[in-house]
Amino acid sequence: MSFVRLREIPRTISFRTALMSLALFGFSFLALFGYVYWQTAGYLAHQTDKALHRQIENRSRQPPEERLRELGEHAEQDAEQRTPHTLFDAQGRAIAGPIQSLPAFTGYDEPNEFVWHRPNGHNRPIRFLIHPLEDGTTLLVGQDIHSIREFDELLVNALVSGGSLLLVAGLLGAALLGYSARRRLDTLSCSIERIIKGDLSNRLPTLGNGDDIDRIASVVNGMLDELERLMSEVKGVCDDIAHDLRTPLTRLLAGLERTQRHALSQEGYACAIEAAIAEAHGLLQTFRALLRITEIEDSARRSSFTQVDLGRIGADAAEFFEPLAEERGIALEFFPGSAPSHMAGDAQLLFDATCNLLDNAVKFSPDNARIQVTVIAEPGRIGLRVADNGPGIPEAEREAVFRRLYRSESSRHTAGNGLGLSMVAAVARLHDMILEVHDAQPGCRIDLIQARLG
Incomplete structure (x- = not known):
């Protein structure tokens, strides 16, 4: 000493x-x-x-x-x-x-x-x-x-x-x-x-004896895990913003410069302005979605939790997307659970999350496909399941798809901003739920579940 x-x-x-x-x-x-x-x-x-x-x-x-x-x-x-x-x-x-x-x-x-x-x-x-x-x-x-x-x-x-x-x-x-x-x-x-x-990959050492210092170190390590995840998300968001928003901004700037260089008619000016407004609305929608995710991740939203029925939420979401599915000949089926499916949560956020899952399923499923919305009400867990028989999500991308603004190469030409599943992940974290992506053979199955006692 x-x-x-x-x-x-x-x-x-x-x-x-x-x-x-x-x-x-x-x-x-x-x-x-x-x-x-x-x-x-x-x-x-x-x-x-x-x-x-x-x-x-x-x-x-x-x-x-x-x-x-x-x-x-x-x-x-x-x-x-x-x-x-x-x-x-x-x-x-x-x-x-x-x-x-x-x-x-x-x-x-x-x-x-x-x-x-x-x-x-x-x-x-x-x-x-x-x-x-x-x-x-x-x-x-x-x-x-x-x-x-x-x-x-x-x-x-x-x-x-x-x-x-x-x-x-x-x-x-x-x-x-x-x-x-x-x-x-x-x-x-x-x-x-x-x-x-x-x-940030370093962690506080623990002895495994469960004493006070071990408990504090475990809490700090959990905080560091979350911080590392957030930092990785921020870095991914910055990269994705630079990659995905560059194209609409380039289109917006090119259109304005083209309008400035050429002597257009009044009708041509109107079309150019409408195109610029559409691009600007798309950018604003993207940023509103980012702000929405940040708002959802605020734990203060827990104060408004009430008892909600997941069966009712799943039925309403399926009914809301039924007309869009019918336009493409997609069979949208809803299967209620055999047991009560009540939990504490925000009904609007859970409805929005289910709608985002259905929106992705309808968007990426081929015509005349089939989509199923199922209520999970089992002794050990409760939640919602959305399954389709579309192209599915590759196993290597099943974690990345929940990152903000992430879009796989196969979906870059599809309408959207890559924030739908990010919002679902934020709702899941707020409700202490787990998002699981599975292979539906064929297609994709996403489970939004919460473990429960008793």
Whole structure:
């Protein structure tokens, strides 16, 4: 890890999140340990106090002579002076027992502590009770709590060592997480820089574990796919505009120049003007179609979606094109679905898309051909199908035909501007539908379908 990387690690979200988790865990650890320490110390003190009260009670019931004798025997038996018992007179002088002076205390029969400085130089902490007796003497009953103090110290040391280990391990873990996140972000940044420099085919790397960064990278990659598609479309549109609009513009300019050079009659001028107007109307129609596609691709149109019946849309479109088909002897048939075919959408746009599919089918089918409009209403999908027995679409061109202004060489002399299927594709994207082109053997079959649940 370089110096720059080390300096940048604390800025990563992973490092800060790890620190927050460490702080939360550390606080929980301290709270739990404090509770355990408080309960343990309280329990030991309570047990010691219970034993002291029991001893006070036993000594208080003894006659004075027996008490003195028992105190002497107790002192002999308690050679290590773990439980010192001492009797003091009214002036506080020791009568029997190892403790020679009465320690300071807050009240009778209340637990107190003091450090007993023994003659052998071994100082011991003592917890004791002071109880006044009926004969005017004072009884002190104590308990050596050195072992309890050692246990408390052991707990505190365990807290310090465990907390230090937790802190070090947590900081190391946070640093490793931060470093790992930084490396991954550096990889993403390098990919983004290549994309910014113009490599739209590059994609953000993913690990496949479905974490937050993977999800964001997947969304960005989807956005890049759409951006690449749009850029490719724009490039194709520019190429097609240069190729397809050059001819009508050339005709328009040539006609005007010819009119300018030759002294034409009034009737000749009128014909030239009509031809120029027709060419201009054709160009305007092309640009209106381009604007229409742009309007359709605006996702704001989703706000006007309602429940529409694809069967009704297919029937209306077939009825609308029936006179044109009859003029050429084409049999136009409509097949309604066997199940309900309702979906959320824009009825007018779906009708326009179906009409464009029918317009292409009628335009490119030979006389006395057959065209079928079928409603698809199956458990897994819903949509419309337009099939004809015309020349069909070559497999190599089945994706290109949906590009704006694209026209195959075989259709360049046919009336149109190459935007009909582009509009259908825009409607399909707006409705989350799929356009599929198939070989009808003979002819072409285009399915406009939407997957559905249930």
